[in-house]
Amino acid sequence: MRKRVIVPIVEGYGEERAVPLLIRRWLAHRNLAACFEVPELAVNTKGSGRLKGQFDPIRHIGIEHYVRAALARQPDAILVLLDADDECLSRPKGKGLGPALLERARAVAPHVPLAVVVANREYEAWFLASLASLRVKNLLSQARLPESLAPEAPRNCKGLIEQLMGCRYEERVHQLKLTSGLTFSPRATFRSPSYGKLLRDLERLTHEARHRRPA
Numbered sequence: 001m002r003k004r005v006i007v008p009i010v011e012g013y014g015e016e017r018a019v020p021l022l023i024r025r026w027l028a029h030r031n032l033a034a035c036f037e038v039p040e041l042a043v044n045t046k047g048s049g050r051l052k053g054q055f056d057p058i059r060h061i062g063i064e065h066y067v068r069a070a071l072a073r074q075p076d077a078i079l080v081l082l083d084a085d086d087e088c089l090s091r092p093k094g095k096g097l098g099p100a101l102l103e104r105a106r107a108v109a110p111h112v113p114l115a116v117v118v119a120n121r122e123y124e125a126w127f128l129a130s131l132a133s134l135r136v137k138n139l140l141s142q143a144r145l146p147e148s149l150a151p152e153a154p155r156n157c158k159g160l161i162e163q164l165m166g167c168r169y170e171e172r173v174h175q176l177k178l179t180s181g182l183t184f185s186p187r188a189t190f191r192s193p194s195y196g197k198l199l200r201d202l203e204r205l206t207h208e209a210r211h212r213r214p215a
Contacts, residue, residue, distance in 0.1 A: 014171030115201035124157035129192035133183035
């Protein structure tokens with residue numbers, strides 16, 4: 001039986017390899033690795049502004065352009081992942097960034113299972129939610145952060161990761177390495193609701209992809 005394909009769309013070079021690895025690890029965790037495959041490289045928008053901007057096919061701007069690029073890989077599901085940064089704090093109530101982007105994406109690919117996940121506030125917050133697992137795997141030092149610190153609260157999660165690493169954090173190198181230690185435990189998803197949303201969306205996407213009739 002042909003493996004179904006999940007194509008991720010990301011905003012940067014660090015996530016380009018890290019997010020496919022994260023999905024593959026989750027598939028193995030859920031005993032779905034035999035049913036699905038993920039390209040080695042995600043579709044990279046090279047900046048969140050290009051992903052969120054108004055659609056312009058000439059300048060390669062807008063989620064619509066990148067969903068079409070993902071469709072060229074004949075996906076059975078598409079996952080879009082980007083950082084919230086501070087945008088979700090400034091948006092009017094009821095006009096969330098994720099739902100707005102998902103609506104635009106579905107207009108381009110209405111028959112393919114889609115999800116948009118907005119990491120709050122950065123992808124690196126998910127590392128803070130998985131500190132115990134990363135320490136067990138010797139991917140971070142034993143340095144401690146305040147117990148009261150919520151992983152999604154700091155604006156500069158990358159700076160906190162640097163403190164724990166004891167060296168400069170480089171996305172292209174360290175995102176992939178630290179992603180290999182992310183946990184899928186209920187504690188991590190409780191500490192980081194946006195990480196929990198990612199895992200719920202992966203459950204939904206894989207279910208829909210397995211039960212989807214080919215176009």
